[in-house]
Amino acid sequence: MSPDRARLRSAVFLATGVLALPALAACSSQDEAGSPTAGQDVAPAARDLVADGGTMNWAVDAMPETLNSFQSDADAGTNRIAGAVLPSMFRLDAQGRAQQNTDFLESAKVVESEPKQVVLYKLNQQAVWSDGREIGADDFAAQQRALSGKDSAYWTARNAGYDRIEKVERGANNLEVRVTFNKPYADWRSLFSPLYPKEVMGTPDTFNDGARRKLKVSAGPFAVQDVDNKADEVTLARNPRWWGRPAKLSKVVLREVPREQRAAALAEGKVDLAEIDAPEARRITNAARDQGGQGPLSHGPEAQLTPAKALRSWAIANGSDEEAADTEQQAREKTHKAIKKYATEQTGLRGYTVRKSLEPAYTQLALNGTEGPLADDRVRRAVARALDRDELAKAVLTPLGLPAEPVGSHLALAGQQAYADNSGALGDQDTTEARALLADAGWTPGGPLKEPKGKTAGSEADAKKAKAESGSDSGSDSESDSGDDGAYTVGEDDQKPGDSGTSVLAPAPAAAYQEAALTRQAASLTAHREADKEKKKDPGGHAKQHAEKRAEKHSEKRAEKHSEKQAAKGGAPGAYAPKGTAAPAAATPAAGGPMAKDGKPLTLRFVLPSGEGSESLRTVADRISRMLEKIGIRTETAKVSDDSYFKDHIASGQYDLALYSWPASAFPATDARPIFAKPVPAADGSLNVEQNYTRVGTDHIDQLFDQAMGELDEDESRALVRKADARIWAEAGSIPLYQRPQLMAARTNLANAGAFGFQSPNFEDMGFLKPGAKPSGKPAAK
Incomplete structure (x- = not known):
């Protein structure tokens, strides 16, 4: 596997989703972090209200390609399984902050900082692998060797932090682990979570192939019982050797259900918990509202069949034109089937509720600074200053009943220790200032545009x-x-067939x-x-x-x-759009007209995914285009397939503007550095961008990340991260817009599961309420 492919696969979760990175948190004072913008919505219930036994079916977008979280094709399903079956030294709380996992750790702390940093882990004496062997120093040592980056035979996707470890050795016994670093590492809590057994990490063969489809040895409330590729599902069963709180559920089945099939799968009772999009959330809400009602539904195919349309359809179907009548009769039958199917599904959806929060991820506007107008930082800042981020956040989140707050940091979200609103380094929305920045960059309003030979502008x-x-x-x-x-x-x-879906601002x-x-x-x-x-x-x-x-x-x-x-006078304030587009509105021209320089208009290519789950991105893109039009910037929107969106456009730099999401990491010095690192020329002459797909970066930002990564004083390390974030804002390559909504469909009697927000799921507490029991509003007692 090539390094480039490894980097790409490790970064991409889904173009319309997020780019997958490990997201843990550090510990310290709250400072400017505040509290999360939205809390969990998991129907919390005390364990004595949850029934013992049962199987929970959890929908996933795709079957995981590997069960090894450190391989390049690991995805969200991989990490979900790891959270249920493997040790994690630290787990995220509701504020996205890492807390010591007492099921595995008695303590973990820095015991020496000079001459070298030493961390001492003391493991829980009850912690054992599923084969009965105690979890110990030899497992830590095997994982460090595999992930150190020193042996290329291990096909690892990430080595951050492990490459700073000099040695791993036993302390007083095998339950004490001394980890000595050759360089100070502030984010040491991110390591060994998850922890794989030495049977997986011990050799390149077992690392590369042994844990792709099965995990013979594990340690968690559940264990992998079966991976069924034909049925597209992974079954997790209770681990009989688990020493912690026993799992309430007997089994958890992760079942592949594509997004477009979620509503039908829920209606048929095939899944109990599933992430959904806004249209499915509306259907579930409508199903609960319509329960017990009579008459036609006010939504769905039946609502679209107005009395006038029904009468016209009946007239054609019973008219003298036999060909038209046959065609209409087939259409009527198709419509009636759709109405019946929709009504049946709505009945099935009454058994679910929508649980909602905000994901620990944010959607950004990416500006490609490689070439063209956006290579000029003044133009990038002008684009940023034209945006009303409050309006964009409200457009996505307010209809869902979620708090609509613009994100103020590239490196953390509200509630996490590293969070601080540094957007002031760029400035608030200001149309006048945006125009001034464009003027300073040489773009003038209403300038003459070069036309093809033999043509005259405005002829x-x-x-x-x-x-x-x-x-x-x-x-x-x-x-x-x-x-x-x-x-x-x-x-x-x-x-039409082959239409790229391009739009322009005329x-x-x-x-x-x-x-x-x-x-x-x-x-x-x-x-x-x-x-x-x-x-x-x-x-x-x-x-x-x-x-x-x-x-x-x-x-x-x-x-x-x-x-x-x-x-x-008969003049039109806007020219006509290309053939096949809607006729333009009589809109007010941008102040001073479209910007131009050297006879060329200031036009930016806006690339967007075209899939069904990308409606909100396209809504945001439309609003952004209108905001840019006000300062004289035109956009050409290209809709591309979800499969090619990232690989062929974002990662390869074939775009000017794009929308995609990043996870918020509470270890930003480690996890966010490759996202914002300054691109450097590779040995073959290409540009090594790591995960910085905007290609915008500076030496100063890199230095701040490096200093933060090596600073053991947590307050000072966090201050350096915030300085880096302020510099990233000032460069205007990435403009955070809003925190992504998290919508989950859950059985009405499912407890301690739903929209988890920041917090790691507690698999041992999930389950179905006992008959007559109701969620207590309090989390399960630990």
């Missing part, structure tokens, strides 16, 4: 051609009603924009004059800010009036 011939291709007049109803603010996207129903005629530019410039001059007067009266500058906002609103109103006058 009558071009106008006629655009009109003919759009099939619509400038004053048509379709244009005035589209309400799309200049962003025109080919709809799913309008696309420019207004140059003359109209040039006049608008003069209007804006005059308003801007007035704003500065008013601000200077106010500054004399108010040295603090508060009046200046108000004056600038008033001037900006005033200039926008003047531009709107100018646009209305142009329309009254």
Whole structure:
């Protein structure tokens, strides 16, 4: 397996999901971290209310390719299994902070820092592997050797931290483990979680192949009983040698259920717990609301069949045109089947509830700084300053009933120790400042654009051609009603075979924009004059800010009036979009018009996944495009398949703008460094970007990460991480937007399971409530 493929597979979870990285936490004071934006929603219940026995079926996106978490093709399913069947020295709490796991550890601490760092682990004397052998120093030593990176025969995906260990040795006995580091390592708590037995880590063969499809030896409340590739499921059974709180469930079955099949699988009772998207969440909510009701459903296929449509369909089906009647009759039968199927599924969904929280991951706008306009940091900052992140967060989270707070850090989320809102290093949304940054970079509004030879910008011939291709007049109803603010996207129903789904922001005629530019410039001059007067009266500058906002609103109103006058004269404020797109709305031109330099417009390629689970990303992208249009930046949106989205576009750098998610790690010095490391030339002349797919980085940021990683004073290490985050904001290669929603469908009687948020699942406490019992609102007693 090539190193490049290993890095890619270890990074990618799903384009519309998150990029998988280990996410643990460090321990220290709260400081600026605050509390999590949203708490857990797991129907907590005391253990005496949970029945003994039963099987819980848990839906996963895909069968895990390997059971070895340290291999490149490990995924979320791999890590979920590891959490149930293997030791972890530290586990995450509800705030995403690592807490000592007393099932395996009596203590773990740094006992020496000079001349070298030494960590002493004292293991629980009851902790044994499923074959009866005690967990001890030899297991720690085998894992360190395998993951040190010194032996290339081990196909490891990550070595961070293990490569800093000089030696692992026994202490007073095999239950004491002394780990000596050759370099100070602040994130030592991230190591040995999970811990594999020496039977897996002992040789390259057992590491590479032995733990891919089975785990003969494990240590947790459950053990791997069976991996059934034909049925696409992994069965975990109670571990009879488990010394901790006995598992309430007899079995946990991880079953592959693709996202598009989740609703049907839930309705048929095939799964008890499943991550779902917003449409499925709405269906479950509607099912509970409709229970006991009579008459047609107000949603689904039946709701789409209005009385007028039903009457028209009946008339055609019973009309004299036999061919049309046959076609319509088939369509009616198909519709009736869909209505019946939907109603049946809704009945089945009444046995579930939606549990919701926020994932320990955030969605970002990535700006590719390799080449083109975004190679200029001023343009990147202009894009960032044009964004209203509050609006974007609300668009995704408010409809789901979740708190909509923009994320203020690249390296942690609210509640984690490393969190602090460093977005001030870039600045808040400010359209005027964004335009000023573009102007400083040489982009001017309403500048002349180079046309192909033999053509003239704004010529009558071009106008006629655009009109003919759009099939619509400038004053048509379709244009005035589209309400799309200049962003025109080919709809799913309008696309032809082979259509890439590209949308553009169409420019207004140059003359109209040039006049608008003069209007804006005059308003801007007035704003500065008013601000200077106010500054004399108010040295603090508060009046200046108000004056600038008033001037900006005033200039926008003047531009709107100018646009209305142009329309009254027969001119259109926006050109037509390419053939096959919706007619444009009569939108107000951007201040000063589309930006241009050297005869070329400022146009950015926005690449998005096209899958069914990506609707929210496309909604956010549409809003971003409209925000950028206000500062004169056009976007061309390309929708690509989920399979190729990351591999062929993000990882390869074939994009200008993109949306994808990163997990929040409470060990950011280790886990986040490769995401923001400065790309460096490789030996073959290519650019080694690690996981920094924006290709934006600096030596200073790398140095801050390195210093934080080697700083054993936790407060100082955290301060260095926050400084690194501030520098990342200032470079504007990645703009965090909002924390991802976490929606889980769960049986109404399933306890201690659901939307876990930050916290690691407690597999031993999950189960089904006893008859008549209700969730207590308190977690299971430990």
